Amino acid sequence: AQKITQTQPGMFVQEKEAVTLDCTYDTSDQSYGLFWYKQPSSGEMIFLIYQGSYDEQNATEGRYSLNFQKARKSANLVISASQLGDSAMYFCAMREGRGSGGSYIPTFGRGTSLIVHP
Amino acid sequence: EAQVTQNPRYLITVTGKKLTVTCSQNMNHEYMSWYRQDPGLGLRQIYYSMNVEVTDKGDVPEGYKVSRKEKRNFPLILESPSPNQTSLYFCASSLWRNSYEQYFGPGTRLTVT
Numbered sequence: 001a002q003k004i005t006q007t008q009p010g011m012f013v014q015e016k017e018a019v020t021l022d023c024t025y026d027t028s029d030q031s032y033g034l035f036w037y038k039q040p041s042s043g044e045m046i047f048l049i050y051q052g053s054y055d056e057q058n059a060t061e062g063r064y065s066l067n068f069q070k071a072r073k074s075a076n077l078v079i080s081a082s083q084l085g086d087s088a089m090y091f092c093a094m095r096e097g098r099g100s101g102g103s104y105i106p107t108f109g110r111g112t113s114l115i116v117h118p
Numbered sequence: 119e120a121q122v123t124q125n126p127r128y129l130i131t132v133t134g135k136k137l138t139v140t141c142s143q144n145m146n147h148e149y150m151s152w153y154r155q156d157p158g159l160g161l162r163q164i165y166y167s168m169n170v171e172v173t174d175k176g177d178v179p180e181g182y183k184v185s186r187k188e189k190r191n192f193p194l195i196l197e198s199p200s201p202n203q204t205s206l207y208f209c210a211s212s213l214w215r216n217s218y219e220q221y222f223g224p225g226t227r228l229t230v231t
Binding site for chain 2 (some may be wrong): 004035037041044045046048050052063091093105106108109110111
């Protein structure tokens with residue numbers, strides 16, 4: 001079973017509008033971290049935002065916010081006021097904390113391609 | 119400038135010809151790892167290292183070797199490349215293994231014919 005599921009292979013949004021990229025995860029650990037990365041067409045991976053499982057407030061970084069719903073095991077990325085430069089692949093990832101000696105191997109979703117229209 | 123560098127950026131090779139992809143970081147990070155990215159599969163971790171001389175397998179280690187003789191360098195070695203190792207490879211580093219931010223290199227696109 002996939003640990004990270006991104007159900008939207010592609011999304012389209014009008015410039016200046018907000019968009020939500022979905023991510024659900026599966027873990028039995030109590031301690032874990034959730035990440036979003038952006039990969040533009042140039043190929044590099046850019047870290048966007050992080051949410052810890054014990055964080056009570058949703059993480060925000062500028063125009064990015066993470067809508068963390070622990071009971072539903074979802075960690076959706078919200079991009080407000082989309083810009084043309086936001087067109088890219090977006091990956092959700094999770095790192096489970098397995099206690100001392102744990103591998104902390106992060107698991108990535110398959111990505112969502114976002115296209116921002118002018 | 120804090121960065122992770124990889125070389126080469128692009129490589130076309132033939133089956134069975136040993137190759138090494140270098141990775142270097144200048145941030146004194148303890149944790150380094152290698153990923154491969156394939157269409158529709160996201161990123162999968164190949165190997166990781168928690169410090170000098172400490173390496174361990176990720177999810178897809180078959181066909182790869184790594185070494186960590188110095189803190190800054192973490193080369194990926196393909197002793198006998200095969201076409202199924204054609205992929206985009208990323209090196210990444212973070213301060214510690216549970217640091218929330220990983221810094222990725224620019225990627226190496228490898229084609230094995």
